[in-house]
Amino acid sequence: EVEDVKKALVQFMDKLSAGNARRDQNWGWNTSSDPCKDKWMGVFCDNRQQSVRKIVLDGFNLSGILDASSVCMTKSLFVLSLNGNNIVGTVPKEISNCKHLTHLYVSGNKFSGKLPETLPQLNILKRLVISNNNFSGELPDLSRISGLLTFCGENNQLSGGIPQFDFTNLVQFNVSNNNFSGPIPDVKGRFGADSFSGNPGLCGRPLSNACPPRKKSKGSTNQVLLFSGYILLGLFVLLLVGLKLISKRKPKEEKAEVVKKGVALDTTGNKPSDTSSGHRTGDNRSEYSITSIESGMASSSLVVLTSPAVQKLKFEDLLRAPAELLGRGKHGSLYKVMLDDGMILAVKRLRDWGISSEDFKTRMQKIDRVKHPNVLPPVAYYCSKQEKLLVYEYQQNGSLFNLLHGSQNGRSFDWGSRLGVAAAVTKALALMHEELHEDGIAHGNLKSTNILFNKNMEPCISEYGLMTTESQDQSLLAQSSSFKINDLSPQIYSTFKLDIYGIGVILLELLTGKLVQNNGFNLAKWVNSVVREEWTAEVFDKALIAEAAGEERMVNLLQVALKCISPSPNERPSINQVAFMIDTIKEEEERSISLEA
Numbered sequence: 001e002v003e004d005v006k007k008a009l010v011q012f013m014d015k016l017s018a019g020n021a022r023r024d025q026n027w028g029w030n031t032s033s034d035p036c037k038d039k040w041m042g043v044f045c046d047n048r049q050q051s052v053r054k055i056v057l058d059g060f061n062l063s064g065i066l067d068a069s070s071v072c073m074t075k076s077l078f079v080l081s082l083n084g085n086n087i088v089g090t091v092p093k094e095i096s097n098c099k100h101l102t103h104l105y106v107s108g109n110k111f112s113g114k115l116p117e118t119l120p121q122l123n124i125l126k127r128l129v130i131s132n133n134n135f136s137g138e139l140p141d142l143s144r145i146s147g148l149l150t151f152c153g154e155n156n157q158l159s160g161g162i163p164q165f166d167f168t169n170l171v172q173f174n175v176s177n178n179n180f181s182g183p184i185p186d187v188k189g190r191f192g193a194d195s196f197s198g199n200p201g202l203c204g205r206p207l208s209n210a211c212p213p214r215k216k217s218k219g220s221t222n223q224v225l226l227f228s229g230y231i232l233l234g235l236f237v238l239l240l241v242g243l244k245l246i247s248k249r250k251p252k253e254e255k256a257e258v259v260k261k262g263v264a265l266d267t268t269g270n271k272p273s274d275t276s277s278g279h280r281t282g283d284n285r286s287e288y289s290i291t292s293i294e295s296g297m298a299s300s301s302l303v304v305l306t307s308p309a310v311q312k313l314k315f316e317d318l319l320r321a322p323a324e325l326l327g328r329g330k331h332g333s334l335y336k337v338m339l340d341d342g343m344i345l346a347v348k349r350l351r352d353w354g355i356s357s358e359d360f361k362t363r364m365q366k367i368d369r370v371k372h373p374n375v376l377p378p379v380a381y382y383c384s385k386q387e388k389l390l391v392y393e394y395q396q397n398g399s400l401f402n403l404l405h406g407s408q409n410g411r412s413f414d415w416g417s418r419l420g421v422a423a424a425v426t427k428a429l430a431l432m433h434e435e436l437h438e439d440g441i442a443h444g445n446l447k448s449t450n451i452l453f454n455k456n457m458e459p460c461i462s463e464y465g466l467m468t469t470e471s472q473d474q475s476l477l478a479q480s481s482s483f484k485i486n487d488l489s490p491q492i493y494s495t496f497k498l499d500i501y502g503i504g505v506i507l508l509e510l511l512t513g514k515l516v517q518n519n520g521f522n523l524a525k526w527v528n529s530v531v532r533e534e535w536t537a538e539v540f541d542k543a544l545i546a547e548a549a550g551e552e553r554m555v556n557l558l559q560v561a562l563k564c565i566s567p568s569p570n571e572r573p574s575i576n577q578v579a580f581m582i583d584t585i586k587e588e589e590e591r592s593i594s595l596e597a
């Protein structure tokens with residue numbers, strides 16, 4: 001099989017470089033050497049040098065054709081980059097065989113013809129860049145690639161209408177200088193005229209030429225409705241403030257007291273509090289409305305982010321709804337809020353965060369821009385001087401912590417599923433780290449209570465980015481119970497490396513089924529000591545041993561975990577390396593299962 005892949009790669013290069021002069025000896029790309037071990041030019045492999053992960057051949061003056069069926073023989077290629085060559089012909093439909101592709105770059109070549117209809121089958125594609133070629137015809141329905149972040153198709157001869165991309169998800173989009181025609185879909189204000197200019201047949205916003213009038217469209221009625229919604233909300237808030245001013249003789253003092261009440265409630269925990277106003281349902285839990293948190297709000301309103309689930313959410317809905325305290329973490333308290341329409345939300349009331357409102361907003365917007373199916377997006381936030389609220393959809397299926405340590409004790413949580421959770425979570429974190437690295441926004445608080453299962457039982461990382469850089473210092477780390485990593489030099493602690501540590505601990509939890517901290521027990525320390533004594537097999541969860549799970553792969557995953565929790569942040573792998581390693585283990589597991597079958 002390895003030989004087949006190698007032959008296919010050599011054939012791919014033969015066709016790609018047809019007629020090009022011979023390369024020097026470092027070039028590789030021949031059947032007598034190995035693409036990974038002998039480091040063929042432009043080939044990047046997984047850590048164990050076993051499978052090809054990236055092929056980057058930018059600017060190699062290649063002037064042949066793209067043999068997609070050959071290059072896609074590599075089992076898990078995720079980056080193919082051929083920018084800045086002279087490649088001719090089409091992008092063949094067999095490109096869809098590269099199922100794992102997340103990045104496809106072919107800009108600055110002489111590609112022509114239509115893009116293949118099979119392209120949207122690359123459904124985990126993140127970046128698609130085909131600019132500066134001679135592509136023509138209509139685009140296939142790329143809107144089917146739900147996680148697409150980049151589409152650059154400028155400077156081609158593409159025509160037809162522009163598909164309804166998920167513009168809220170895209171971070172880069174350009175179709176300028178083509179022959180597109182018709183109205184531009186609603187880009188949600190995310191992209192400007194530059195992205196569409198140079199297409200004489202296009203009309204509508206963000207271009208300045210309006211489309212010829214048609215029957216009044218549904219879209220505009222919606223807009224009117226939305227607009228009047230805002231006016232109503234504004235009036236409501238004014239009314240509320242008015243009532244408060246009238247009903248209170250000493251509004252200032254009263255307000256301070258109300259805020260205090262919220263805090264008092266916070267510290268009394270689950271006991272129903274007399275200070276909580278209204279909306280009690282009479283049972284013995286701390287149910288009350290968020291009104292009691294902050295009645296004096298008015299200065300700013302709820303900002304609904306791009307999640308489709310709560311487009312119509314209003315601040316008044318949050319205020320009115322009964323809320324139940326779920327827990328008090330280090331960032332603040334979490335409430336379960338039930339809306340009238342049956343929708344259930346999780347509202348985090350952030351504890352004094354030492355961040356300005358402006359910075360908070362910018363941060364939320366940056367986080368909102370990056371979407372991954374395994375990351376729980378915030379759906380809205382509220383931000384005033386006194387109060388910051390963050391709204392998520394409530395996840396009925398509980399957390400990874402519950403699944404492992406709840407009443408089931410992880411018994412029905414088999415090895416394959418645990419490996420699946422590990423792989424999904426690290427991949428999701430890899431994307432977040434990549435996209436938010438420049439902004440310096442890491443997760444900051446990764447742990448099994450922050451991995452929630454959605455309605456399809458897919459694991460989702462929640463509360464991404466809730467820790468500011470300032471508060472990510474060692475003193476906070478030391479206070480936190482689950483991250484007690486003594487003897488560490490604090491200065492070199494970067495938040496991104498802290499996330500790797502968090503992933504390592506989650507992997508240990510998956511492998512051992514044990515709590516991270518328990519009556520002086522420290523999971524990381526314990527695992528390290530058992531491994532040092534060479535009793536490695538002792539660490540694994542009895543439930544995994546009982547199902548006779550592949551021990552070799554368990555040991556491999558344990559090694560990944562141990563690298564992640566290395567005391568020196570610099571020795572910890574990057575999240576991409578972690579994702580590769582876990583992917584490889586998962587592939588091996590799948591292979592061994594198919595062999596058994």
Ligand SMILES: Nc1ncnc2c1ncn2[C@@H]1O[C@H](COP(=O)(O)OP(=O)(O)OP(=O)(O)O)[C@@H](O)[C@H]1O
Nearest residue numbers: 326327328329330331334346392393394395399449
């Ligand atoms: N969106 C959500 N849906 C359902 N349950 C949630 C949601 N977000 C958090 N939870 C659960 O609610 C509980 C309390 O959450 P909270 O965030 O307050 O605690 P924490 O994660 O331990 O603390 P922190 O993240 O602040 O360090 C946790 O068990 C968590 O798994």
